C-alpha cells in the first residue's frame with residue numbers, strides 16, 4: 001500500500017499539513033514540523049499564534065481538523081495509546097497540591113499512572129533526581145517557589161517514562177536562575193534521548209535553551225530549523241563603536257563622514273559618542289575601518305561586535321508578513337519635507 005510506505009519517518013515528531021479549526025477560526029494552518037530525537041526544540045510566537053493548539057495536537061489532546069501527526073514513526077490517528085504513553089505534556093498552568101509534600105504528590109501520580117506499589121518510591125526518587133529536587137522532597141507544595149513548582153510538575157510528567165516532553169510556556173515568570181536550571185535539566189534529559197518541545201511568546205526565554213527553533217505566526221510555522229542556521233540565513237551584524245567622550249563636534253563629524261563613506265556601513269545610530277552600526281564587512285574590513293578612524297586621530301575606546309540577536313531575526317522574519325507596512329523615521333521625514 002502506497003500510503004503505508006509513506007508513513008516511515010526518521011523524525012521523533014513529524015506533522016504533515018496539520019491544520020486546526022475552531023469553527024470559523026483556523027488556529028493552526030498547514031504546519032509541517034520535523035524534530036529529531038534528543039533535541040530541545042523551541043516554539044516561539046506571539047500570543048494567539050497557535051502554539052498551545054499545536055502542542056495539544058501533538059499530545060493527542062485535540063484532534064487535527066486536517067493532516068497527520070507521527071510520533072516516533074507511529075501515526076497518532078492509528079495508535080493514539082502508544083503515542084499517549086510516549087508523550088508527556090506539561091500545560092502552561094499546572095498546579096502542585098499545596099497541602100501535600102513533594103514526594104506525596106508524586107507518589108499519588110505514580111499510583112495513578114499504574115506504577116506498581118513496590119516500584120513507586122524508586123520511580124519517584126529517580127524523577128526527583130532528574131529535576132534536581134531530591135533535597136526538597138519533604139517540602140510542602142505551598143512552600144515552593146515558582147521555579148521549584150515547575151520542576152515538581154516536570155517530575156510528575158516524567159514518571160511514566162515519556163520519550164517526548166512537551167512543555168507549554170514553562171519559563172513564563174521564571175527568574176533567570178530557574179531558567180538556567182530548566183535548561184540544565186532538559187540538556188541532561190536530551191542526553192538520555194528524551195526530546196523536549198518548549199514554547200514561549202518571548203524569544204529570549206528560549207534563545208539559549210534550545211538547539212533548534214520554530215517560529216509561529218498567525219497559525220503558520222514561518223521558519224523551523226537549527227538555531228545556528230537560522231542565524232546564518234538571517235545575519236544582522238551590528239558593531240558598537242565608542243570613542244573618547246572628551247570629544248569635539250569636529251571629531252563627531254569626522255567619525256560620521258568616515259562611517260558614511262564606508263561601503264560596509266548601512267545604518268548608523270548615535271548616542272553621544274557611541275555609534276551603533278549595521279556592518280556587512282568581514283574582519284579585515286572592520287580592521288580597515290578602525291585604522292581609518294585612528295589615522296584621522298579619533299580616540300577609539302572600544303569597537304565591539306555583536307552577532308544577530310534572536311529578536312532581530314524574529315523581526316526580520318515576521319515583519320514582511322505583517323499586514324501593516326513598517327515605516328521608517330526617514331520615510332516620515334521625507335514625506336513631511338514634501339508637504
Ligand SMILES: Nc1ncnc2c1ncn2[C@@H]1O[C@H](COP(=O)(O)OP(=O)(O)O)[C@@H](O)[C@H]1O
Pocket residue numbers: 022025027045046047048049050051052053054
Ligand atoms: N478552545 C478554543 N476555541 C476557540 N478558539 C480558540 C480556542 N483555543 C484557542 N483559540 C484561538 O486560537 C488561536 C490560537 O490560540 P493558541 O493556540 O492558544 O495560541 P498561543 O498558544 O500561541 O497563544 C487564538 O486566536 C485563540 O484565540
Ligand SMILES: [Mg+2]
Pocket residue numbers: 051052053092168
Ligand atoms: Mg499558549
